[in-house]
Amino acid sequence: MDERRTLTVTQAGTLLPFLLEAVRDKSRNTVKGLLSRRQVLVDGRAVTRFDHPLSPGQTVTLLPRSAAGAWELPFPVLYEDAALLAVDKPAGLLSMGSDREKKRTAYRLAADYVKAREPGKRLFIVHRLDRDTSGVLLFAKDEGLKRRLQENWDRLVTRRAYVAVVEGAPPREEGEVRSFLRETGTHLVYSGAPGRDAREAVTRYRVLARSRGFSLVEVELDTGRKNQIRVHMKDLGCPVAGDRQYGAQSDPMGRLGLHAHALALTDPRSRRPLVLQAPWPEPFRRMFPGQG
Incomplete structure (x- = not known):
């Protein structure tokens, strides 16, 4: 793919047939390559499974290969949809900027990741972890959703x-x-x-x-x-x-x-439960074999 394309799903189905119909000038193997290189987003989230289910109204975005490589994060994405992003923050990385460190923070890296895939999209941090604590860190891609989460945090x-x-x-x-x-x-x-x-x-x-x-x-x-x-x-x-x-x-x-x-909450958009889990770090498992 040489340019970004956004498509709207009009009928239920699965991802590979949808893509083959949408990009008829590409071979089946080429389309599978788009999936394996994480160049396909469904509602803003990278998808690699060819049998991923689709519903009417969803958006499918095809990224240029250059953009796909640009948004790889140096830590795992635990969950992502059109308005939320959860990552597994490593120990030693600030959640947000400080007077001493403004660039290499979990927020800055995640914001660059989102911006590379969705130009013009902003990112907002919902809560924080100490620099030396690792694990689940949640962001919102919408300021209104960020406010709803923060203002109702204890209830949600x-x-x-x-x-x-x-x-x-x-x-x-x-x-x-x-x-x-x-x-x-x-x-x-x-x-x-x-x-x-x-x-x-x-x-x-x-x-x-x-x-x-x-x-x-x-x-x-x-x-x-x-x-x-x-x-x-x-x-x-x-x-x-x-x-x-x-x-x-x-x-x-x-x-x-x-x-x-682990962070479990009620998604204020759908009222459905959302459970976010970050695997135990390797040093923990080495100290306590069989745990985690």
């Missing part, structure tokens, strides 16, 4: 689950931590007394496995405060591995032992 989100590698072990196999979080002038978060500027935080945890002085813990958030898991694990006497800022003495994986592995 049904599950926020993390997996953490911690030093030692929590006092019980499962439990709940509830405290009021405050922040120092140097941006260190701590559990303090309730009152002005204190924000209640609730964390539930469950021990999944133990190995060589470390525990693998699944953590679910009832609230989403800054550094909440890291502070609450420190409060339990089992800081997150690699987290020197909050009391860790070791760094067995060469990274912070915290990964956002």
